[in-house]
Amino acid sequence: MRELTSAKQELHREEMVINMGPQHPSTHGVLRAVVTLEGETVRGVDPVIGYLHRCFEKICEQKTWTQVIPYTDRTDYVAALTNELAYVLAVEKLMGLEVPERAQYIRVIMAELQRIASHLLWFGTFGNDLGAFTPFLYAFRERETLIDIFEKTTGARLTYNYIRLGGVRNDLPADFERETLAFLEKLEKGLEEYHNLLIGNAIFEYRTKGLGVLTAEQAVAWGASGPTLRASGVAWDLRKSEPYLVYDRFDFEVPVGQKGDIYDRCICRMKEMEESAKIVRQALEGLPEGDVVGKVPRVIKPPQGQAYAAVEAPRGELGCFVVSDGGIKPYRVKWRSPCFVHLQLLDVIARGELVADFIANIGSIDIILGEVDR
Amino acid sequence: MADVRELVDKVAADLSFAEVSQSPVDVGEMVVKVDREKYLAACRRLRDEFGFDYLSFVTCVDYPESLEIVAYAINLETQARVKVLVDLSKEEPEVDSLVEVWPTANWHEREAYDLFGVVFRGHPDLRRILLHEKFEGHPLRKDYGSNPLLKAYE
Numbered sequence: 015m016r017e018l019t020s021a022k023q024e025l026h027r028e029e030m031v032i033n034m035g036p037q038h039p040s041t042h043g044v045l046r047a048v049v050t051l052e053g054e055t056v057r058g059v060d061p062v063i064g065y066l067h068r069c070f071e072k073i074c075e076q077k078t079w080t081q082v083i084p085y086t087d088r089t090d091y092v093a094a095l096t097n098e099l100a101y102v103l104a105v106e107k108l109m110g111l112e113v114p115e116r117a118q119y120i121r122v123i124m125a126e127l128q129r130i131a132s133h134l135l136w137f138g139t140f141g142n143d144l145g146a147f148t149p150f151l152y153a154f155r156e157r158e159t160l161i162d163i164f165e166k167t168t169g170a171r172l173t174y175n176y177i178r179l180g181g182v183r184n185d186l187p188a189d190f191e192r193e194t195l196a197f198l199e200k201l202e203k204g205l206e207e208y209h210n211l212l213i214g215n216a217i218f219e220y221r222t223k224g225l226g227v228l229t230a231e232q233a234v235a236w237g238a239s240g241p242t243l244r245a246s247g248v249a250w251d252l253r254k255s256e257p258y259l260v261y262d263r264f265d266f267e268v269p270v271g272q273k274g275d276i277y278d279r280c281i282c283r284m285k286e287m288e289e290s291a292k293i294v295r296q297a298l299e300g301l302p303e304g305d306v307v308g309k310v311p312r313v314i315k316p317p318q319g320q321a322y323a324a325v326e327a328p329r330g331e332l333g334c335f336v337v338s339d340g341g342i343k344p345y346r347v348k349w350r351s352p353c354f355v356h357l358q359l360l361d362v363i364a365r366g367e368l369v370a371d372f373i374a375n376i377g378s379i380d381i382i383l384g385e386v387d388r
Numbered sequence: 389m390a391d392v393r394e395l396v397d398k399v400a401a402d403l404s405f406a407e408v409s410q411s412p413v414d415v416g417e418m419v420v421k422v423d424r425e426k427y428l429a430a431c432r433r434l435r436d437e438f439g440f441d442y443l444s445f446v447t448c449v450d451y452p453e454s455l456e457i458v459a460y461a462i463n464l465e466t467q468a469r470v471k472v473l474v475d476l477s478k479e480e481p482e483v484d485s486l487v488e489v490w491p492t493a494n495w496h497e498r499e500a501y502d503l504f505g506v507v508f509r510g511h512p513d514l515r516r517i518l519l520h521e522k523f524e525g526h527p528l529r530k531d532y533g534s535n536p537l538l539k540a541y542e
Contacts, residue, residue: 072527
């Protein structure tokens with residue numbers, strides 16, 4: 015007996031550093047996480063990024079102001095329309111361009127549908143991360159209908175190049191309203207199904223409740239935004255606080271969590287889909303007649319200066335900071351990507367937890383590596 | 389949207405060493421221009437005294453004569469936004485790190501170091517972030533040049 019206790023005391027304890035990724039199925043792209051483990055407990059995380067770096071900001075400096083728009087699609091490729099919106103709003107702010115009301119409504123509709131599409135993809139892949147494969151198929155069934163609507167409107171399934179300086183490229187197709195309303199009805203049923211299937215599932219609750227906790231102070235100090243910030247109880251939504259476009263005309267709520275754990279982040283995203291559906295319905299009802307592109311000069315030459323515009327993207331505050339020297343090309347484009355900021359948080363939320371929950375933590379901050387690395 | 393005109397006067401009175409104005413293109417944005425040595429103090433004052441508790445981003449712009457550091461912060465209560473600008477000479481691109489004021493500055497500053505070669509004094513972990521460790525040069529500098537293939541395409 016004595017021998018046993020002494021053996022226990024001398025048990026070899028050592029921290030171990032392991033590499034997760036860059037080709038790990040649950041890293042949502044190409045992310046390497048250098049994880050320090052003590053047994054099964056995570057003692058530190060150092061995310062290594064840059065595997066998808068394409069010099070987006072440098073490329074922008076070599077294109078004309080309008081040629082940049084399709085490039086923005088390639089940063090966060092599952093929410094391309096919101097990327098275009100951030101860039102276009104920044105340039106419009108710099109130039110003082112007027113945008114027709116109909117175009118603003120169309121932008122709102124498209125941005126909200128994009129949010130639904132992005133959250134559906136998150137829902138599917140997050141279930142997958144936790145070992146539930148079926149939700150993925152369910153979410154993609156709904157998302158496919160939505161992508162078809164996007165394809166009909168913009169001509170592309172993922173990278174749209176639809177939102178242009180001064181408006182949008184073309185008007186909505188004739189049966190857009192009918193199809194969208196039909197989709198929203200389908201989504202409502204789908205969301206209920208998702209709830210029964212995954213969110214209300216006891217295993218899901220065990221794996222998400224009380225884990226990956228981010229307090230409100232931490233969230234603000236570390237620059238979290240979007241559902242990740244709101245799940246911690248901070249009701250900050252750019253659509254409410256700085257209503258760009260015509261968001262101030264719609265009645266919708268901002269879902270806020272309390273504990274800031276993985277579960278709250280999930281619930282926030284699920285509720286956001288419902289709110290987005292509400293906005294789309296109201297926007298379709300109030301959609302005014304008129305032009306979809308305003309008066310835009312043939313050659314875009316914004317006056318010298320700097321402008322920053324931010325939009326509430328599905329993942330958080332997506333901002334674009336542009337600098338013009340008065341020429342036909344941007345002097346500098348800075349992409350403020352929410353995922354880049356959130357990835358820093360990984361160390362904060364995963365430290366002290368089990369390595370098995372690390373995957374759930376990555377999934378819960380909803381990162382897209384294309385946007386992190388740019 | 390919050391109008392920062394009144395705030396501009398208050399901040400100008402408080403930060404006597406800074407040049408404070410309202411952005412010409414955005415009524416909700418205050419522009420604070422400071423010297424390099426007063427940068428950290430100004431940012432700390434803006435956070436503690438004026439409630440700018442949320443840092444949106446830190447970046448750099450390479451102008452012909454100087455490098456300009458841009459730090460963008462938000463007051464989550466009043467929705468006012470502030471842009472802090474600092475000019476750095478190209479011979480000595482060094483400035484204090486904001487990590488102790490806003491922890492989120494960590495990666496933003498690493499990115500500015502990586503792509504512009506700006507050294508942030510007091511940064512806890514200043515290494516390259518997007519490019520690999522052995523990469524030479526700082527590609528977002530204007531003198532770095534561009535991809536010859538892209539030039540041929542033009």
